[in-house]
Amino acid sequence: MIVEGKKKIWSEYQKDIPDDHYFYVRSCIRQNFFPASEKVFLDIVRDRLGLDFFETPHHTTCGGIAYHSDSIPQETLMTIVARQFALMTEAGYENYVCSCITSFGIYNEIINTWFHYPELEAKIRELLWEASKREFKIPKSVVHASDVIYKLRNKILENGKYRLVNKNTGEPLRVVEHIGCHYSKMFPSKGVGGAEYPYVLTGMAEAWGGTVIDYPERRHCCGFGFRQYLVQANRGYSLSNTHKKFESMAPFKPDMIITNCPGCPYFLDRWQYVIEELEGKTYGADSKGIPVFTYEEVAGLVLGYDPWDLGLQMHQTAVEPLLDKIGITYNKEDKYKI
Amino acid sequence: MSCITRCPRKNGPGLIIQALRNLSQELGYFIDSEKGRQQLVLNRALCGNILNYGYCVYPRTFHYSDHPENGPVGKLIEDNLEAVHKRVGSNLDGEGPGILRKIPQSDLDELKRIFDVTGATERMEKIETISKKRAKELGLSDEEYCRQIFTINSEEHYI
């Protein structure tokens, strides 16, 4: 591996991430399965770093999962998104940040489609007016929440209490970073580091002391696939994609996986459980599974949050081995104390 | 959408498949394929969540019985939903902003009107009527039909 080659590519994808004044919208899946991650995100940017992240209770789903499951036509999706933009315009913001990668792909796809087909944008404006008497401006910039944490990664390190380093050996932890497909595969220039070697999570992992693993199936999809998961009959395809990734990363003996999408941490975590149940196979150095984290969870660990405030008890694959490796103090009994 | 990154002619194979699926629903062909018939349960789950709660996925409609892969932890969360969410700082069904807040009815009404004016409602009704017709032809109750399309995989893709 020649890292300079990657550095050169990373330098060509310098994405502009505004410093402040964001209109924040949530992710349906993350609110269900990683609620604490969203709380920690706002906790870090608002309370610790004093930045202006506004959230209106009137915002809704962007409809992305329904769109990718072919349940709603494109015009419906576009009008829902237009409504979200309208809420932002009414709140007086220009920088739009979303917590979900599928949404991030949806916003980029729609803005780009409107750019090429202005008449479609005009039609959507009419439909939105007809449905809700709202008007909207296209955001000056649309970023993903992981871009913001990426940009603040060194500030987080400065306030950090722990690092992604093995306490006993002093070795950097071996980190697998998995990027959501809709982050930069559709529009490489919209992702930090482009589509082939995205740097948004690598930047965090390395800044916080870890070393990133590049394994053959790194760029392969985690398998969510919307209809591949939502309908039980299809879940074999979703499971097989994750299985392919774990078989490929196993020789590298990773300590942890960091993700930036709502679906990936759920699937990379839960499918390990199902693979163990069905195939009797586990992964990871001590074959107790490879713990999977969202980037906010990892940022929280570095900053010294209590693991159970980070919602790590909602994971299926045990996180304790990783906490012990880093040397994070926690007490076991509180894990499921409600 | 990994295909879009690689097409040397700048096509979007994933988008083409999406367009074909939409077309097959418009023309009613979806009912003749195993994967096509699944559209009914997808619509009911997803559009139901959007119109009733404002979320694509909502904890009270995500049953462990349909998702055993959620694991023992998932069962624990389902059995103690309010407490777990409170512990991690959600605002489950609460007022104002926050995680899994109660989205005001006025906003849900706007989503419904968007569904009406942009053709989503019409699409949902079409899928319902054609599917009900097929269920009757097969002599299955609505519940049996949904159970079948939700679980049966002929695995002919497996070769």
Next chain:
Amino acid sequence: MTDRVLIIGGGPAGLEAANQLNLLGYKPVIVEKDDTLGGHLAKWDRLFPEGESAETVLYKLIKPVEHTPVYLNTIVEQADKEGNHFRVKLSGGKEEIVSAILVCAGFSLFPAEKKEEYGYGIYNGVITSSDLEKWFKTGKGVNINNPSKVGFVHCVGSRDEKICNRQCSKVCCVTAVKQACEIKEKFPDSEVFCFYMDLRMFGRKYEDLYLKAQNKYRVRFIRGRVSEVSEDFTGKVVIKAEDTLSSKPLKVSLDLLVLMTGMISNSSIEELSGILSLNRAEDGFIEPADTITKMYDSGKEGIFLAGAVTGPKTIPETLSEARASALAIHNYLSNKAIQ
């Protein structure tokens, strides 16, 4: 009316044109931006289809023009038409008064790192066809020791709108088959794969080379464009493609992967075409006045074209164009002299 003619580019086209112009009694002057003559040919080992030595061919081109004045490490900075002449300012404060200019700037090889998913400059086992040619010639550059599995990737930087080069570069398929045979020659126990979309073996005896690759060297041709390259735990290069003829996805790990980089317009042509106000097409190559009957004519009086500056070419074609341009210059200057 001076009989000095400026030739921009000291590759095969420039050398052959200079030789012909000498024979026709003119005084060609070659301006070469690199420090050696011969262009890419000087860096090549053997040529298709029959493996003739590039060095011998280069010698045949350079020997006749050894007394022709040459400016190395020099580029054209300015060119003004003054009556029947051009006053040409060259870098390093030099100047030439010439009655005609022949543009033989040639081509650049597609920078393989631009095709990010192939990991050139990132994964150690990935090299380019020119790296391999240099290794055959000098043993330097990349280190290759007894690879057991070698892959060739066709169309790298050609026929690909993602990196803005829709054109086919014409010579890479036959070069890949040549190099595949050379690898099998050097490492008889190796297994060699060629990943192609359309095998464009257009020239005479190219098909013989292909047939030899198949039955003598048992090179395995797989019809499917490589989509991704990565590195496994042992450092081998893992590639993914689809075998479109059996419509099945395919994966193989190799010790060496050679990227057949295509021909794109010369990196200095943008500036040069501005100085000489040449007509540059969307694909970056110079557009001749008429692509069928006047490939040598730039459309600007007194300025002529030859070689790969107007698009991908083989060396025989380049040499023919060089002779055609020399003749065109001769006719142009003879008519000028009569007026």
Next chain:
Amino acid sequence: MNRFGYRLSPSSQIDLDVSDNSLFRQILAGEPGISTCISCGSCVASCSAGVFDKISFRKALHLLEAGMDTEAVALLEGCMMCGKCTLVCPRGINTRHAIVLIKRKLNKG
């Protein structure tokens, strides 16, 4: 079916690192011409059984080379040994001889 209601779907990916094409190599030894196939499809187009059966010598060679012997042979079951494919092969491969070798190998194996 297990309690989850789904299972790992086998990958249809050909992995050349592990695929065993020993049968192909045996046929190759007996009929070296098959290494020069250019997948033009003339054999399949001219096949007498072609319109009645999913027979394809071209695709069978491909699958054999990828080590997928059973799928390959399934495409040759309908062959009536008429030899028309040998007539049209632009590379002059004795296709019928190759099919004979394949069938002989399999009946014995």
